[in-house]
Amino acid sequence: MELLAAAALAEGLHVYVGAPGTGKTTAMLQDVVTLHQRTGKAGLVVYSGEDPREHPEASVSRLLRVLDERATLEGALFSAFAARSLVLYRPRTADDVLGVIRTARSPGRILLGIDDVGVWTHSAKLRQELGDLAATWRHARTSVFLTLQHVGSDLSQRIRSCAPVVRVFRVPASTTLEWAVDAHGLDPERLAALPRGAFELCQY
Numbered sequence: 001m002e003l004l005a006a007a008a009l010a011e012g013l014h015v016y017v018g019a020p021g022t023g024k025t026t027a028m029l030q031d032v033v034t035l036h037q038r039t040g041k042a043g044l045v046v047y048s049g050e051d052p053r054e055h056p057e058a059s060v061s062r063l064l065r066v067l068d069e070r071a072t073l074e075g076a077l078f079s080a081f082a083a084r085s086l087v088l089y090r091p092r093t094a095d096d097v098l099g100v101i102r103t104a105r106s107p108g109r110i111l112l113g114i115d116d117v118g119v120w121t122h123s124a125k126l127r128q129e130l131g132d133l134a135a136t137w138r139h140a141r142t143s144v145f146l147t148l149q150h151v152g153s154d155l156s157q158r159i160r161s162c163a164p165v166v167r168v169f170r171v172p173a174s175t176t177l178e179w180a181v182d183a184h185g186l187d188p189e190r191l192a193a194l195p196r197g198a199f200e201l202c203q204y
Helices: 024-039 058-063 073-082 094-105 124-140 175-184 188-192
Strands: 013-017 042-046 086-089 110-114 142-148 165-168 200-203
Touching: 013 024, 024 042, 024 086, 024 110, 024 142, 042 073, 042 094, 073 086, 073 094, 094 110, 094 124, 094 142, 124 142, 175 188, 175 200
Parallel strands: 013 142, 013 165, 042 086, 042 110, 110 142
Antiparallel strands: 165 200
């Protein structure tokens, strides 16, 4: 299955799961940009690894403004909200990510992406806050986009209970593959052979 048609993309809770190099970050950025263009909402994408703009298919991410790595949390939030722009932000600590999540819950009206969320979910406090945001996204009017590699360790049961739309990219033989097959009846051979950028769609 290819990327969702723009018309089918709705605000809400979106999860992109797959092995490294499968195109899940590119898909997340595409969806954030699409909803930004449709709704006019500010957007903030948190990333911890390589610059998402360097991905082969990520020409769309050049529509996002990348902040200097010395940018503070306050500066990143101001850059996003003040001009209703799309901002790429590399946090220094889990506390910075925590601040982003809390801000998204409070004023809301933002598109929040967290790339490779598993980097940060070792923090129990952050897992709690992320679960709270997932449970209240509709009230806060904050759409959430999360990329991850493992459903079991990176995506809490609480978030799974909030009915996210899940895009399953190529995954190795792991608990994530077992989850996709057992819980959603997806074909394991098909999942293991998906080319870069292709995914199977499922929803709780």
